[in-house]
Amino acid sequence: MGESINDDELYIPQVAEDRMPKAGMKFLSVEAAFSFYNQYAREAGFSARISNSKKNKVTNEIYWKQIVCFKEGHTDQSRSNKREVNGQPKTVRARGEVRTNCKAKISLIKQQTGSDWIINNFVEAHNHALCSPSKVHLLRSHRSVSLAKRALTQQFSEANVPTCQQMRLLEIEYGGPEYVGCTERDIRNIEQELRDEQKGVDAETLLEFFASEKDKNPTFFFDYETDSNKKFMRCFWADPKSRRQYSVFGDVVVFDSTYNTNKYGMIFAPFVGVNHHHQTIVFGCGFLSDEKTESFIWLLNKWMEAMPTGAPKVIITDQDPAMTKAIAQVLPFTVHRYCLWHILNKFPDKVSPVTLRDHYQSIKKVIMNSTSPDEFEQSWKDVIKCANLELNDWISLMYGSNNVWSKCSCS
Incomplete structure (x- = not known):
């Protein structure tokens, strides 16, 4: 913030006389002295930091302290412009001079009797340009994130509000970016600290919540598994309401594992259905660390253990092979169908943009409007030939499983 200048050019801050440090001023603590000097630094246009100290050799008690301009000292350019990445030297972008050997400072000495700190030296002039009032809030000592x-x-992070939007809201609340007291980078750092604080205890917090819910109502069901290193692998839970609803509306169930949590990389897998008001209802939920057959088998078994009645008549899923194997093993007498919504959503990735533009609606009409197997077979052959998709492997694979397509939407 401001270019360095020659040593013979000194910048004198323009600050009201009554707010400037003076030799002989007393403070109850070093922190109080820093707060005063930092406020002076904000009005003057520079950043402050606590620097050197001296200790009594007999009592080991600090008796001298120095608070300096942030640009005090020298920058080691040979170190700042070079780093090692994977053991190899890498030159990084050159930065402006952080330190210019600025001499502006105050020195504090502790009274021999009492606990007051007294300013015994004050150097006012700087050897670098000072920051303008519109930019001073960006300097390090003037930025802080209050409690x-x-x-x-x-709260914003838990609601998935992006950091940039958080800053806009704070700027509106405080009347402008210069009054917020911190920058977007500071907010990002706080979010990272909050994530780090949760590492290692988030799974325990979830299980404690499940245990408390079961204490409130013994019909609340949950179970979980960890690996040999005690790492959280998977869990399932179903509240009393979900279990009651399944006994009435559990004939047809949609099992969808296409949701990935962005924070932990785990798969969210809900079991859902539809009630007599055409509303989506939940029959239970699970978290999985992978999409292997054994994980789905564990989850389906726990779900069946929690549900008050037997297996559903129909279960609708996506085309996951591991899930298909698990359902055949755990629910051998349940009719298994693939969700057509998932199949149709894959067309943009499996056919060319031109084919999609010219023929997708025709293909969709054949799938959705055919009233008999014979009508579907003939219409499918005609539209696939017209679209020149006879040699498309994915189209052939999907056609081979058309007997288990379901028009029910999993969206």
Whole structure:
């Protein structure tokens, strides 16, 4: 913030006399002295930091402290412009001078009697340009995330509000970016700290919640598994309402494992159905660390253990092979169908944009409007030939499983 200048050019801050440090001023602590000097630095246009100290050799007690301009000292350019990546030296983007050996500072000495700290030296002039009032809020010592902003950031993060939008809301609340007191990078750092604080305890928190719910109502069902290293692998839960609803509306179930959690990389797999008001209802939910057959077998068994009645008559899923194997093993007498919505959604990835533009609606009409197997077979051959898709492997694979397509939407 500001270019360095020659040593013979000194910048004198323009600050009101009554707010400037003076030799002989007393403070109850070093922190109080820093707060005063930092406020002076904000009005002057520079950043401050606590620097050197001296200790009494007999009592080991600090008796001298220095608070300096942030640009005090020198920058080691040979180190700052070079880093190692995978053991190999890498030159990074050159940065402006962080330190210019600025001499602006105050020195504090502790009274021999009492606990007050007294300013015994004040150097006012800087050897670098000072920051303008519109930019001073970006300097390091003038940025902080208060406890209130930290709590608000946590709430925003839990609601998945992007950091850039969080900053806009804070700027509106405080009347402009210069009054927020922190930058977007500070908010991102706080979000990372909050994520780090949750590492290792998030699974325990989830299980504690499940246990508390079961204490409130013994019909709440949950179970989980960990690996040999005690890492959380999978879990399933179903509340009393879900279990009651299954006993009435559990004939047809949609099992969808296409949801991935963006924070932990686990798969969210809900069991859902439809009630007599055409509303989506939940029969239970699970988290899986992978999509292997044994994981689906475990989840389906836990779901069946939790449900008050037997297996559903029909279950609708996507085309996951591991899931198909698991359903055949756990629910051998349940009719298994593939969700047509998932199949149709894959067409943009499996055919060319031109073919999609010219023939997708015709293909969809054949699938959705055919009233008999014979009508479907003939119409399918005609539209696939017209679209020149006879040699498309994915189309052939999907056609081979058309007897288990379901028009029910999993969206």
